[in-house]
Amino acid sequence: MAYYGIAMLLPVPKSSSLFLTPQNSMAPDFSAAPARSATDSRRRDLVFVVNPKGANGRTGKDWKNLLPYLRSRLGNDCNISESFTSGPCHAIDITREAIRQGADAVIAVGGDGTLHEVTNGFFWGGKPVPCEDPEVSHTTALGLIPLGTGSDFARTLNWKNNPEDAIERIAKGQRSRIDIGVIRGEDGEYHYFNNVADIHLTAKAGYYASKYKRFGNLCYVIGALQAFFGHQNQDLKIKVNEGEWEVYSQVTALCIGNAKFFGGGMKITPNADPRSGNFEVVTLQDFKWYHFIRYLHRLYNGTHLSVKNVSSVSAQTLEIEEVSGNSNIYVQSDGEFLGFLPRKFCILPASIEMII
Numbered sequence: 381m382a383y384y385g386i387a388m389l390l391p392v393p394k395s396s397s398l399f400l401t402p403q404n405s406m407a408p409d410f411s412a413a414p415a416r417s418a419t420d421s422r423r424r425d426l427v428f429v430v431n432p433k434g435a436n437g438r439t440g441k442d443w444k445n446l447l448p449y450l451r452s453r454l455g456n457d458c459n460i461s462e463s464f465t466s467g468p469c470h471a472i473d474i475t476r477e478a479i480r481q482g483a484d485a486v487i488a489v490g491g492d493g494t495l496h497e498v499t500n501g502f503f504w505g506g507k508p509v510p511c512e513d514p515e516v517s518h519t520t521a522l523g524l525i526p527l528g529t530g531s532d533f534a535r536t537l538n539w540k541n542n543p544e545d546a547i548e549r550i551a552k553g554q555r556s557r558i559d560i561g562v563i564r565g566e567d568g569e570y571h572y573f574n575n576v577a578d579i580h581l582t583a584k585a586g587y588y589a590s591k592y593k594r595f596g597n598l599c600y601v602i603g604a605l606q607a608f609f610g611h612q613n614q615d616l617k618i619k620v621n622e623g624e625w626e627v628y629s630q631v632t633a634l635c636i637g638n639a640k641f642f643g644g645g646m647k648i649t650p651n652a653d654p655r656s657g658n659f660e661v662v663t664l665q666d667f668k669w670y671h672f673i674r675y676l677h678r679l680y681n682g683t684h685l686s687v688k689n690v691s692s693v694s695a696q697t698l699e700i701e702e703v704s705g706n707s708n709i710y711v712q713s714d715g716e717f718l719g720f721l722p723r724k725f726c727i728l729p730a731s732i733e734m735i736i
């Protein structure tokens with residue numbers, strides 16, 4: 381499938397178009413980028429990774445409308461490159477290549493799924509991706525223009541749903557280190573997340589919700605209803621901070637928050653803070669469908685921690701296995717389905733610089 385490659389890291393004349401020539405390769409094409417000269421050393425190289433299919437296609441349209449303002453606000457001080465994703469996981473490859481080339485920032489344009497993929501592009505084989513240009517001394521920052529369906533990470537940062545505000549933050553370029561969560565499964569693969577990783581009912585609901593994104597935020601309601609059919613609470617074995625294994629009985633859902641929100645605005649881990657160095661782990665046990673109806677408003681406004689059978693702990697590492705051994709407990713992170721238990725979760729404190 382054709383996609384739009386990046387025209388990289390050069391001053392963009394004000395009159396030139398930001399829309400770039402379609403390439404036929406499946407990898408980002410940086411080969412045409414001439415070496416940077418001493419004169420452009422003070423210009424920041426920004427790579428915008430745009431998911432044109434985000435928010436049921438709205439992201440692509442909003443981005444097109446935003447471009448003239450973005451160019452006028454950033455074009456004088458920054459070299460602007462854009463790259464459209466061609467499908468799932470493409471944002472990971474684009475990001476890795478941009479970091480290797482020494483971009484100042486890679487900016488996710490889309491929803492939490494796009495942010496999640498760009499974040500995963502900051503790492504490879506369990507380590508941060510290094511810049512391969514010996515003349516570059518800066519690190520690459522992560523940026524975000526939230527244009528997705530849920531945009532839950534932006535909520536934790538108290539960002540308004542206004543892309544012009546996001547461009548203003550990018551113009552200022554203030555950076556802050558944030559924590560990132562990492563998940564490992566039996567295959568030894570690393571998987572990174574910004575927001576919330578969750579297990580069992582909520583993960584199953586997210587899995588189904590992803591099939592109904594065309595209905596906007598309603599997809600989360602449809603996904604939850606579908607997940608309830610045939611759902612059974614399960615006993616789980618959990619090890620917190622390398623301590624002893626403990627059995628948590630009749631777990632309905634377990635949510636590991638690096639940030640506060642998931643599912644399009646549910647404040648599930650209300651004390652999580654991506655600058656704290658810890659996860660907040662919230663467990664719902666022995667919940668029935670009618671508990672969700674009764675406490676839904678509290679789950680949304682983050683006042684559910686005092687509800688019976690809801691617990692919260694702070695943790696840096698967490699290992700989770702099922703007791704039954706049926707291999708049917710769903711795991712997701714940042715709304716992306718990851719497979720089934722067992723999994724190990726660790727926090728990587730202050731591991732990425734984010735434009736904030």
Ligand SMILES: Nc1ncnc2c1ncn2[C@@H]1O[C@H](COP(=O)(O)OP(=O)(O)OP(=O)(O)O)[C@@H](O)[C@H]1O
Nearest residue numbers: 434435466467468490491492493494528529530531
């Ligand atoms: N060109 C593409 N075509 C189809 N899917 C894509 C394409 N590019 C990326 N994707 C996939 O789209 C998924 C969802 O994108 P994104 O998160 O931007 O929007 P969203 O789901 O509407 O928002 P949110 O995650 O905030 O609810 C991503 O996880 C990604 O794998």
